[in-house]
Amino acid sequence: MKTEKIDKKQAILEAAEKLFCETGYEGTSTRQIAKESGANMAMINYYFGSKEGVFVEIMNGRIAGFASQLKIINEDKISSLEKLHKVIEGYANRILANTAFHKMMHRELSLTQRPEMYDKIKDAMSFNMQLIDRIISDGIEDGSFNKVDVRMVIATIMGTITNIIIAPNKVMPCSNFDLNNPKDKKIIKERVIAHLQNLTTVYLTAKK
Numbered sequence: 001m002k003t004e005k006i007d008k009k010q011a012i013l014e015a016a017e018k019l020f021c022e023t024g025y026e027g028t029s030t031r032q033i034a035k036e037s038g039a040n041m042a043m044i045n046y047y048f049g050s051k052e053g054v055f056v057e058i059m060n061g062r063i064a065g066f067a068s069q070l071k072i073i074n075e076d077k078i079s080s081l082e083k084l085h086k087v088i089e090g091y092a093n094r095i096l097a098n099t100a101f102h103k104m105m106h107r108e109l110s111l112t113q114r115p116e117m118y119d120k121i122k123d124a125m126s127f128n129m130q131l132i133d134r135i136i137s138d139g140i141e142d143g144s145f146n147k148v149d150v151r152m153v154i155a156t157i158m159g160t161i162t163n164i165i166i167a168p169n170k171v172m173p174c175s176n177f178d179l180n181n182p183k184d185k186k187i188i189k190e191r192v193i194a195h196l197q198n199l200t201t202v203y204l205t206a207k208k
Contacts, residue, residue, distance in 0.1 A: 009047050011037040013061070016054045021100040025055060025108045056120045059105065063124040066094055070131040080139030081201060087132055088196045092161055096189045099165050099179050106162055129154060136204075145204040153203070157196055164192055 015037035019028040030051050034041050048054045073086045095102045109118055132154050139145035164171055168179055168188060178184050 008037075008039055008043060012039050012044055012047065012054065013058055015039075016051075017058050017101060020055065020058070020108075021104045024104065025051075030054075052117060055108075056117065059121045060124050062101070062105075063121065063128060066091070067124070067128050067131065069094075070128060074131055074135060080135055080142065080144055081205065083135045084132075084139070084200055084204075085197045087135065088157055088200070089193050091157065092189055092193050092196075095161050095165060096179075096185055099185075102162070102165055106166065139204065146206070146208065148204065153200065157200070160196060161192060164188060 012033060016028070016033045019032055019036060028051070030041060030044050033039075033051070033054065034044055044051075044054065048057055069090050070087065073083050073090065076083060076086070078086075109121075129151075133150050136145060136148075136150045136153055140147055140150075165179070168177060171191070172184075172188065179188065
């Protein structure tokens with residue numbers, strides 16, 4: 001019975017994520033989520049309380065998944081630069097594995113009418129930022145990195161990847177380029193990882 005409950009809860013989350021990506025937060029109703037997941041409205045209310053509760057749970061789950069990856073990288077016995085390169089690769093892989101979700105998340109959280117929703121996930125997002133901050137700060141402290149604005153470096157990494165997802169034509173002038181095409185996605189992923197790894201290496205280690 002417990003397994004069945006977990007399965008039903010997961011089915012609701014998967015159905016909701018699919019609908020949020022397709023029609024946005026406002027365009028998705030709890031009734032649609034119930035129909036898509038094979039659950040009933042009472043189950044959604046029981047597990048999540050509301051549509052917002054479902055959305056926040058999805059977001060926190062995604063953020064926690066990346067946090068686990070960051071913890072492993074942080075504990076690895078490698079240089080700060082190698083850790084940062086792994087962060088870049090891991091972040092690019094996660095975002096490009098589900099571009100529709102990332103675009104939806106960016107759109108919904110940037111809307112001014114969602115401050116209360118952002119408040120509910122900002123702690124989890126802040127924890128991930130702190131983990132990346134620690135990697136760069138450790139590199140500065142041990143002398144392997146130049147003294148830089150750490151949060152600007154993180155914003156450069158995340159912002160570049162987000163920008164490419166939202167407007168890939170900025171870096172791929174080919175009009176028939178499609179991020180949903182595995183071949184095109186592989187090309188863009190390799191380019192953005194190489195670019196950001198090269199950029200951070202030069203910026204953080206070149207002697208001024």
